[in-house]
Amino acid sequence: MAASLASIPFSRNGLSLQFSPTKRHCFTVPEFHSPMRVCCSASRDGHELKENLSQLKQLKNVACGILAVWAVTAASPVIAAGQRLPPLSTDPSRCERAFVGNTIGQANGVYDKAIDLRFCDYTNEKSNLKGKSLAAALMSEAKFDGADMSEVVMSKAYAAGASFKGTDFSNAVLDRVNFEKANLQGALFKNTVLSGSTFNEAKLDGAVFEDTIIGYIDLQKLCRNTSLNEEGRATLGCR
Incomplete structure (x- = not known):
């Protein structure tokens, strides 16, 4: 199983983070001035999946968690400014x-x-x-x-x-x-x-x-x- 970062588009009104769109695990960050959604996905490769399933599952979960935390941190100045x-x-x-x-x-x-x-x-x-x-x-x-x-x-x-x-x-x-x-x-x-x-x-x-x-x-x-x-x-x- 291989994971790749396809794009990190930024816009004036929001932030979108996503991996390649085969299978996605999404995190929605509510209550911000701009909607924010963090999506993690991974493409499948049969041979690599059999050999590294357990290890890469852990890696994927860690990566998605880091991205979610990063998104909240990036949005925190907006919260502070409007508190x-x-x-x-x-x-x-x-x-x-x-x-x-x-x-x-x-x-x-x-x-x-x-x-x-x-x-x-x-x-x-x-x-x-x-x-x-x-x-x-x-x-x-x-x-x-x-x-x-x-x-x-x-x-x-x-x-x-x-x-x-x-x-x-x-x-x-x-x-x-x-x-x-x-x-x-x-x-x-x-x-x-x-x-x-x-x-x-x-x-x-x-x-x-x-x-x-x-x-x-x-x-x-x-x-x-x-x-x-x-x-x-x-x-x-x-x-």
Whole structure:
């Protein structure tokens, strides 16, 4: 039995993978933006079939499995791009979870329980947020104006649309945080890690960047924000 890869056609609206059409094992991947079908087939040869049936059956199954997994992986960016946030937590003490932080928070955003801080108000909070781990926290539309968030760890946090006016982020780790359309006017980023964080349409006028740790590509993206004042641009080294 011989297996051959006849074609791998790609189209704008979908992806089709198939082997030669003698006998096919098909996998349908549901719930994607574009329909996807993975088909594996094999042509038969009597002599080779008798000699290698068991071995090639295993090989065929492995190959088909790999193709199916590859198809799902290839489609995953489409899912990520269209994903929605989970419903707002109904926990009455969800805002207080910020004061406890994440007990197993790590740089990759692992957490023991989701920290949902959306719409919470921490205006001028000066003691309870400092040094907390808020890995993968949901922070959109929350208020942190004037808060002391120095030494906080916010890896993979979602803070789109949140307000951080005058917030102190000194010595904080803001790794891969989404600050899209957030208000960061007058925020203090002193010796702050900003690796992989995005500031699309964020308000940055008056923000202070001093000894900020940021990658070159991330810096170029940050410098494209037109709300940065001249002092901020000079400190960051924007050209």
